[in-house]
Amino acid sequence: MMSPLPFHILLLMVGASAGGGPNFLLIMADDLGIGDPGCYGNTTLRTPNIDRLAREGVKLTQHLAASPLCTPSRAAFLTGRYPVRSGMASWNTVGVFLFTASSGGLPSSEVTFAQLLREQGYSTGLVGKWHLGLSCQAARDFCHHPLRHGFEFFHGAPTTNLRDCRVGAGSVFGPAYHMLLWVPLQVLCTTALGLAALRALGVLAVPFSAFLVLALAVGTLAAAYLAFQHYFRPTNCFLMRGFEVMQRPMDYAGLAGRLTEEAVGFLHRYSHGPFLLFLSFLHVHTAHFAGPSFVGRSRHGVYGDAVEEMDWSVGRVLDTLDELGLTNNTLVYFSSDHGAHVEEVGARGEAHGGSNGAYRGGKGNNWEGGIRVPGLVRWPGVLPAGVEIDEPTSNMDVFPTVVRLAGAELPRDRVIDGRDLMPLLRGQRMHSEHDFLFHYCNAYMNAVRWRPPNGTSVWKAFFFTPDFSPADANGCPSEHVCPCYGTGITHHDPPLLFDVTRDPGERHPVTMREEPRFHAILATMQDAATHHLHSVSPEVPNQLSLANLIWKPWLQL
16 A cells, blocks of 8 residues: 655645645534434435545544534534634523524624635635524624625525424424413413403402403414414525525425535536535424425435435535546535434424434433534545544534645634644544543533543543433423523532443443542543633623524514
């Protein structure tokens, strides 16, 4: 076998930018579980194109999302920083943006890899999901828009795909309807009937004005409910191209195909390079959808149909790289923003969430099922093919990896939590550069991961865990997403300790009797967490505060 060429020679051979770096195709699925692709062990879902990336590149088996929820995870991916540093981690129950007319979003002070690559002469595009805010003070100031964060092309959804966006798919806001509208309506109607009965019996002299007030309150609540039902889709579920709304409400018929062709079109337009394309799928977040060629084709219902259509889309863009002769000078990265949403079920109780394989938990919590995600990196001729690496890595690592390969410098005025993946991917390092990784549940420090440089274990300590309900469940179906504080969690003192190398399913906590270094290990991890928290500024504006999350009519496009 021929020895690999030195890295600097390879960069010169494939270089297209001022810094001598490759093109970048970064692909992110939404809510895809690590147990869904065939290359991670699934035998019943067909994902040949995703599997091709594993066969032709490096497969990371301990690749981790910086958060188990969409908005914070994507903020970390784009900036290389824990989302709490940018105010993109919530101190409230709701940890993501639900409305396009919210005022929070990725702050303009944050630096994305797209911004740094544009400065290096790259063409930058985002096709698909954004979910990091839109406007701040006026409907068209677009302070959080992708085009304000380094992308020169955007075609996709500014928030996320929700059940409420597709007729007949159900509602994310059902519990809120019940609490804010139906319960008050029932109370008001019961009160009105009771007062009417008392007045009719002559027990109490109730003036007609009281009935008028009650009728007005009932009418207002009913109108609010009907208005929300009628106007949510056209106001919140739309596609944009640049700053303009192209389709309102979003039409699911052929949606995946249209977004795929937008990605293909970008590759054709900028095939002379250098370019960075972030293909951010709406698949496989509910509401599920698939084109006619995929409906009913999988063995896993509507979820499986969506996965297999997404895999087709991945194949379409990979084939386009081949056709344009770009494969050998394009680094392709594939992942998911976090684990599968195990609490998602259909009207008949069928699974609408994916598989997290052997791992416990899922979206919204920091058990391995919520944060361990597919991580595939392909760059022919530079990275080895068919290699697996079982070292802790993070989606934050994409930032420094891409920036350095493009010839740009990392920002020096802020903490960058990601680490350059190239030495690990190329076999120049045997161990992760992350001694510690910190797992946040929204803005709350939830767990710490430690990879001792001279050991074989990867330790993970939980300061608290969500209370699954029922206790033998794998999630929190009554809440839809597990809580991060309050009565729905259990604090652990001492912290709950696992060796995820030997017990990746986190079924058997390590005890003092089993591990003589138990207290020393926990003390080291606690010290690391304390030091890390001291590096997080408490003065960062909370972008996911209730004031920023609520719908604001003056921000509505």
